[in-house]
Amino acid sequence: MRIKFWGVRGSVPSPLVSEDVQYKIKKILTRAIQKNVDSLEKIDGFLDSLSDFSYGTVGGNTSCIEVDADDKIFIFDMGSGLRNLGQHLQDTNNFKNQTFYIFLTHTHWDHISGFPFFYPAFFPQNKLILHSTIPDFKERLEIQQDSKFFPVSMDSMHSEKEFVKLEYSSSIKYNDAEVSNLRLHHPGGSFAYRLICKDKTFVYATDSEFRNLSDTFILNFSNFCHQADALVIDAQYTFEEAAQKEDWGHSSALAGINIAADAGVKRIFLFHHDPNRNDEDLNAVYKKAVNYHRMNYPQSDLEINLAREGMEIEI
Ligand SMILES: [Zn+2]
Ligand SMILES: [Zn+2]
Numbered sequence: 001m002r003i004k005f006w007g008v009r010g011s012v013p014s015p016l017v018s019e020d021v022q023y024k025i026k027k028i029l030t031r032a033i034q035k036n037v038d039s040l041e042k043i044d045g046f047l048d049s050l051s052d053f054s055y056g057t058v059g060g061n062t063s064c065i066e067v068d069a070d071d072k073i074f075i076f077d078m079g080s081g082l083r084n085l086g087q088h089l090q091d092t093n094n095f096k097n098q099t100f101y102i103f104l105t106h107t108h109w110d111h112i113s114g115f116p117f118f119y120p121a122f123f124p125q126n127k128l129i130l131h132s133t134i135p136d137f138k139e140r141l142e143i144q145q146d147s148k149f150f151p152v153s154m155d156s157m158h159s160e161k162e163f164v165k166l167e168y169s170s171s172i173k174y175n176d177a178e179v180s181n182l183r184l185h186h187p188g189g190s191f192a193y194r195l196i197c198k199d200k201t202f203v204y205a206t207d208s209e210f211r212n213l214s215d216t217f218i219l220n221f222s223n224f225c226h227q228a229d230a231l232v233i234d235a236q237y238t239f240e241e242a243a244q245k246e247d248w249g250h251s252s253a254l255a256g257i258n259i260a261a262d263a264g265v266k267r268i269f270l271f272h273h274d275p276n277r278n279d280e281d282l283n284a285v286y287k288k289a290v291n292y293h294r295m296n297y298p299q300s301d302l303e304i305n306l307a308r309e310g311m312e313i314e315i
Contacts, residue, residue, distance in 0.1 A: 107132075
């Protein structure tokens with residue numbers, strides 16, 4: 001099973017701005033002086049020694065994850081990152097004669113705004129099977145492309161589209177791939193998905209609070225994540241913010257780590273990053289999460305990752 005992150009931000013796209021780039025360059029140059037990089041020959045070695053955070057970025061696009069399993073393309077959420085997935089399929093000439101299995105957690109903007117820009121959706125040779133627990137999700141997507149808000153209607157996207165309404169806590173099977181859902185705690189509702197295929201388990205659980213919830217909810221969620229190979233989880237807030245922003249519908253990395261460590265998850269990916277945090281802030285969130293895990297779960301093998309746009313993993 002291959003997982004690729006096309007959008008990892010929450011709430012609203014938040015691209016790098018010139019000041020961010022300038023700041024990165026200044027830090028790198030300062031480091032180069034400290035490391036006596038005084039010839040062209042030393043540059044490559046110096047660049048290789050830098051952490052990804054020094055020159056790269058976590059990315060500014062909102063929620064969209066591609067999972068390739070059972071020779072199928074699954075897509076979880078259609079945030080602005082979906083546009084880049086479509087662009088990639090176009091660039092690699094894979095944008096026709098495809099079926100896309102799309103699952104929506106909910107219909108907040110940051111999870112659907114990429115749909116009108118998904119290039120493959122415009123070709124009649126493609127089929128999109130869209131899934132949601134929300135009864136009127138087709139109508140909601142149509143409204144997003146009402147002429148008052150967007151110049152191209154959903155009807156003008158000529159791919160074949162099938163809308164599958166999922167029952168709460170149900171599963172749907174496509175050959176060897178099975179996708180289950182679980183309701184999360186989020187304003188307006190959000191749903192986690194678990195994809196199991198050939199002994200590999202991927203769980204996508206974003207836009208959820210994990211504080212002050214019933215024991216039943218925590219137990220159900222823990223069972224849902226049990227021994228998952230990869231868990232993508234809402235980590236929009238710092239621990240301090242999570243304490244202040246009760247009922248805002250998001251979580252801190254630390255809540256996710258508690259659940260993941262108890263559920264025997266193998267790899268956790270902190271996701272749905274706050275648009276106000278820059279790469280350095282997010283690196284600090286990541287380091288704090290790693291320390292918290294080391295201090296509180298010394299026996300746990302959980303691998304902690306910060307989800308980044310363009311990141312690709314195999315489980
Ligand atoms: Zn969101
Ligand atoms: Zn939301």
